[in-house]
Amino acid sequence: MAYITPVLPEIIVLTMACVILLADLFWRRRFKGLMYGVSQATLVGAGFAAYHMLGDAPTVIFHGMVVGDRLSAIFQIAIFMLTIGVLAYSRTYIAERGVFRSEYFVLALTGVVGMCVMVSAAHFLSLYLGLELLSLSLYALIAMQRDSIGATEAAMKYFVLGALASGLLLYGMSMLYGATGSLRITQVASVLATLPPHNLVATLGLVFVLSGLAFKLGAVPFHMWIPDVYEGAPTAVTLYVSTAPKVAAFALFLRLLVEGLHGLSGAWQEMLVMLAVLSMGVGNVVAIAQTNMKRMLAYSAIAHMGFLLMGVLSARVGGYADALFYALVYAFMSLGAFGIIILLSRKGFEAERLEDLRGLHRRSPWYAWMMLLFMFSMAGIPPTIGFYAKLAVIQAAVSAGFYGLAVVAVLFSVIGAFYYLRIVKLMFFDAPVDAAPLRKAGDLRWLLSVNGVAMLLAAPWAGTLIAICRAAVRGLP
């Protein structure tokens, strides 16, 4: 049994996805919400399985394909929690748009399996296959709403560009295989350590791998797909794309760059500095010009990825922990912000424009305050948790000697504060243009409130959370 525990969460989720697929044939009409309930129960169960792995010693199974360590357990728990939130937030939204079908939940669950495979990969092959499993599920989820032209266009764009990025990643992996003769991440690392520095083949492989990874994370200049996909996809799917897959893409950085290519850290540090500065710059500046809220949050996501990369490019264990903390905090902030958009939407109406937030304080003071917390947290205003996350990654950059980068980051976060605060202004000081009552769904309101309050109440425990992240990345070089 011990040799299979690291993949137990994946097995649980995958089995239940197949069960849902079959059960749907017989009980679709009799029990309407059954598939939703089973999906959520599956994620909770798999989350407990992952929780039990936290204390285990790192084990490598399946001939070096999978590693079960504290890092993968933390990532998997985060992915399960985020997906539970995503499904709960989107339940009524997808029902109104006619996609409340078992396929929706099955694809969401297979996407989760793909992410779990990615974060626990110890081999280029399993890492790539996990990524493809996730991407394929996402393409299908985005295109599910067939009558929407925007969704079809978004799915098509994502599919074509995603295939290109996968090609880049694979080409880079083949180069690394040519340089080191192995696809196993630990072995690649040990061979790289023996090679002379500036190995041309390995460096070229690194460039391609990094391009593929930056695309999946959505860092400038590989960000073009993010605004279009976020805007075109149904908000429920945007919510999914913008939370757990970001965390999983960050895990790829840790697994590939840090674990596998630590020998080339000098080279990838320089590349990451460029990616980080460009992402923070383009993301924060272009977000100001947006009138569509989903597009604005897309550019904000690009900017956040720039901050995230600051933790990675410090190339030291403390920085990885800070980046991990940032990724988790960002995913929960994004979950909440898109949750508010879902709360404001209703059948036949998408609350996408910034105007739709006008006067939210008069319509519902409580949720206006929740949105304020999400925006403050994204802007990095104390005492929200987002402040500590930004502080941590900037400290990581400073401690690694990147003073200029830290200054640039602070400047761009000030610029970014403008568009977050504009939303607060619209909500609290403008008259409402849309007087319809908010969505009634109980679970959405409940979880959204917990999510919002957590932005504030988790702040005193920021140190504890960072300590947990430190413990998770301790095994990294």
Place this chain on the structure above:
Amino acid sequence: MTFEDAIFYFFAAVLLGSAAMVVTIRNPVKSALFLVLAFVSAACLWMLLKAEFLAIVLVLVYVGAVMVLFLFVVMMIDVNLAVLRQGFADYLPVGGLVAVLMVAEIALAVGPKQFAAGRLAHAATHVAHPHYSNTRALGMLLYTTYVYPFEIAAVILLVAIIAAIALTMRRRPDTKYQDPARQVEVRAQDRMRIVKMRTEPKA
């Protein structure tokens, strides 16, 4: 140059030439046929590497199944080349520049300096014994060392099936369709109203 080298260069030239034709030729059916030629030459190259099973599978699966389906699709849909080629000249300078840069980089990295026969310490120095079976060796690897990626690949195929069905099996609101069950259930009274009328009096 040995005879084997000559064969290699011949098939490599055919492969590159047909691949270039795939992207440059105007007629999509001919383009697909050139892709078939490219696959067959690649299979011959694999044969030279003594990967017989892979070579046969490439011909069977890609040429026999995938490309035939592809040809069907190309012949059935009306591909408007004029629309497809719109903006080709506009994108050519940027695309060409990127392509030239990439080729230069790759040529620098993947030259004989790095990949010469003697330079790869880890290159396979496997000498096959007389009863060595390529297929058997692949099967053993696939179901032992690589069983985990193999299973994940199976899940990817499952997701592809689910996605294809979820995206295409739907009731379009604007299509009209016949329901035979309802058609046979219909009674004369539902469709036809018999009106009793007095006959017209003779004038």
